[in-house]
Amino acid sequence: MRQGVFITIEGPEGAGKTSIIQKLKQGLEERGQVVMATREPGGIAIAEQIREVILNKENISMDGRTEALLYAAARRQHLVEKVSPALKEGHIVLCDRFIDSSLAYQGYARGLGMEAVYEINRFAIGELMPHLTLLFDVRPEVGLERIKAHKEREVNRLDLEALSFHEKVREGYLQLADKFPERIAVVNAEASIQSVYQESLKLILAKVEEQSLGQQC
Template sequence: MKQGWFITIEGPEGAGKTSIIQRLTQGLEEAGQTVTATREPGGISIAEQIREVILNRENVLMDGRTEALLYAAARRQHLVEKIMPALEEGRIVLCDRFIDSSLAYQGYARGLGMEAVYDINRFAIGDFMPHLTLLFDVRPEVGLERIKAHREQEVNRLDLEALSFHQKVREGYLQLASQFPERIAVIDAEASIESVYQESLKFILAKIKSRQE
C-alpha cells in the first residue's frame, strides 16, 4: 500500500497560509508529487456547512465548548472522507489547519485547556496526527493589518476578536512548537512571500527525502 504525507499549515489570522499553500501545491506537483490541498474547517460538503456555522459573524453568543465540538465534528468527517483516502493513494495532503488550531484557539486562547480540547479531538481522530506541521508565525498586529488591507477576502467571526485573544493564539501556537519540535517547524511569516514559500518547500522536500533514504 502506498503511504502519503499529511502536512498541515498552521498560524494565526493573517499568516498567509492560503497563498503559500497554493504555491506549494504547484511547486510540489512540478517536482513530481501528487498533491491534495484542503482546509479546515471544510474541505468537504458536511464540514463546509459546519464552517458556515462556526465562522458566521452573527454567532457571537457561541460558547467556547460548542465551538470546540463543532471543529472536532467537522475534522472527523473531513478526515475519513477526504484526507485518509488521499493518503492511501500515496498523495501529499496539504491541509490549512488541523488539531493544533483547536489547541491554540479553543484550548489556550479560549481558556478551555489544551488537554481538554485534545481529549475532544482524540475521540474525533484517534491517534492520527500530521507527519509535519509548518507554523507560520506572525505577530497579531501584523496579521490583522493584513486582513484589514484585503477586505475582499473572508472576514470571519474570529477575525473580529480582541487583540488580546489573537495574542493568546500566538502564545498557544509557540507553546505547541516548543512541546513538539520534532513535528512542528516554525517559519517567520513576516518575511516575503517568496521566502516563506521557499522555506516551507525546503522542509517538505527534506521530510520526503528522509523517508526515501
C-alpha cells in the same frame, strides 16, 4: 503502495497560509509529486456547512465548548471523506489547519485547556497526526492589518476578536512548537512570500524524502 505524507499549515489570522499553500502545491507537483490541498474547517460538503456555523459573524454567543466540538466534528468528517483516502493513495496532503488550531484557539486562547481539547480531538482523529506541521508565525497586529488590506478575504467571527485574544492564540501556538519540536517547524511569516514559500518547500521536501526512506527500510 507507499503511504502518503500529511502536512499541516498552521498560524494566526493573516499569516498567509492560503496563498503559500497554493504555491506549495504547484511547486511540489512540478517536482513530480501528487498533491491534494484542502482546508479546515471545510474541504467537503458537511464540514463546509459546519464552517458556516462556526465562522458566522452573527453567532457571537457561541460557547467555547460548542465551538471546540463543532471543529472536532468537522475535522472527523473531513478526515474520513478526504484526508485518509488521499493518504492511502500515497498523496501528499497539504491541510490548512488541523488539531493544533483547536489547541491554540479553543484550548489556550479560550481557556478550555489544551489537554481537554486534545481529548475531544483524539476521539475525532484517532491516532492520525501530521508528519510535519509548519507554523507560520506572525505578530497579531501584523496579521490583522493584512486582513484589513485584503479586501477580497472573508472577514469571519474570529477576525473580530480583541487583539488580546489573537495574542493568546500566538502564545498557544508557540507553546505547542516548544512542546513538539520534532513535528512543528516555525516559519517567519512576516518575511516575503517567496522567502516563506522557499523555506516551507525545503522543509516539506525533506520530510517527504525522510518518509520515503523510512518506508524502504
